[in-house]
Amino acid sequence: xxxxxxxxxxxxxxxxxxxxxxxxxxxxxxxxxxxxxxxxxxxxxxxxxxxxxxxxxxxxxxxxxxxxxxxxxxxxxxxxxxxxxxxxxxxxxxxxxxxxxxxxxxxxxxxxxxxxxxxxxxxxxxxxxxxxxxxxxxxxxxxxxxxxxxxxxxxxxxxxxxxxxxxxxxxxxxxxxxxxxxxxxxxxxxxxxxxxxxxxxxxxxxxxxxxxxxxxxxxxxxxxxxxxxxxxxxxxxxxxxxxxxx
Numbered sequence: 001x002x003x004x005x006x007x008x009x010x011x012x013x014x015x016x017x018x019x020x021x022x023x024x025x026x027x028x029x030x031x032x033x034x035x036x037x038x039x040x041x042x043x044x045x046x047x048x049x050x051x052x053x054x055x056x057x058x059x060x061x062x063x064x065x066x067x068x069x070x071x072x073x074x075x076x077x078x079x080x081x082x083x084x085x086x087x088x089x090x091x092x093x094x095x096x097x098x099x100x101x102x103x104x105x106x107x108x109x110x111x112x113x114x115x116x117x118x119x120x121x122x123x124x125x126x127x128x129x130x131x132x133x134x135x136x137x138x139x140x141x142x143x144x145x146x147x148x149x150x151x152x153x154x155x156x157x158x159x160x161x162x163x164x165x166x167x168x169x170x171x172x173x174x175x176x177x178x179x180x181x182x183x184x185x186x187x188x189x190x191x192x193x194x195x196x197x198x199x200x201x202x203x204x205x206x207x208x209x210x211x212x213x214x215x216x217x218x219x220x221x222x223x224x225x226x227x228x229x230x231x232x233x234x235x236x237x238x239x240x241x242x243x244x245x246x
Contacts, residue, residue, distance in 0.1 A: 009152070012114060013118075013120070014218070015083040018081075021077075022075075022076065022077045022226075024076060024077050024227070026056065029233075029234055031074075032070070032071035060234055061241070064241045064246050068246060072189065072191040072246055076189055077227065078185055079187075081183065081219060082183045085178045085180050086179070088101060094196050094199075096192035102184065104169060107169070108163065109176065113152035122134075122135065122140050123136050152180070159172050194246070195245035197224055200220040201224065208242075
C-alpha cells in the first residue's frame with residue numbers, strides 16, 4: 001500500500017484468541033498439593049508431566065471441591081487477544097492477570113471496528129442481575145449494524161483528518177469509538193482463569209449464575225477451549241463442582 005493511501009475500513013463480528021505459550025499441566029497441581037505432606041519427595045514428580053489419572057483425578061477433584069486453591073496457581077498461560085476496546089475495558093476489571101495492550105499513543109490505529117453479528121441478541125428484558133437477552137427484529141438488527149458502521153466510518157475519517165493536520169496520535173485517538181478493535185497479550189494461571197470463566201460465561205448448573213456481555217463471553221469461550229486441552233482433569237473438576245474458582 002502506498003504511503004499516501006488510506007487503509008480500507010473493516011467491520012468484524014468475531015474475536016481472536018490464540019494461545020501463544022503455556023506451562024500448564026494437571027501435574028503442576030499435583031506436585032504443588034503433595035508438597036504439603038511429602039516435602040522434598042515431590043521434587044522428582046515436579047519434573048515429570050506424566051499423570052496417573054486413576055490416582056490423580058480424585059485429588060484434583062478434592063482440591064477443587066473443598067477450595068484449596070493455591071495448587072492451581074503453579075502454571076502459566078499467555079493468550080493473544082483481538083477484540084473491541086469495550087471488551088478489554090471489562091476484561092481489565094479482573095486484576096488477576098498481566099496485560100500488555102496495543103498503544104494508540106505509539107502507533108496509528110487501524111480501521112477495524114466491531115458490529116453485532118446476525119446471531120447477536122439485541123433486546124434486554126428483566127431486572128438487574130437477572131437479565132435475559134432476546135433476538136431483535138430484522139429492523140433492529142439492520143439499525144444496529146448501520147448505525148455502528150456510520151459512526152465508526154465518520155470517527156475514523158475524523159481521526160485521519162487530525163493526523164493529517166499534524167495532531168499527535170494520543171490526541172487524535174480521542175474521537176475513536178469503543179467498537180475499535182485492539183490487541184493485547186494476557187497471562188494468567190489456571191486459578192485466575194477459572195475465576196474469569198466463572199464470571200464471564202453463562203452455563204446451566206453453575207453454583208453462581210453469571211450474566212456476561214456476549215462479546216466478552218466469546219473471548220472467554222475461546223480461552224476455555226485452549227485451557228481444556230492443557231489441563232483436562234482440572235477442567236473436568238471445575239465443571240463437576242459448579243464452575244467455582246477454588
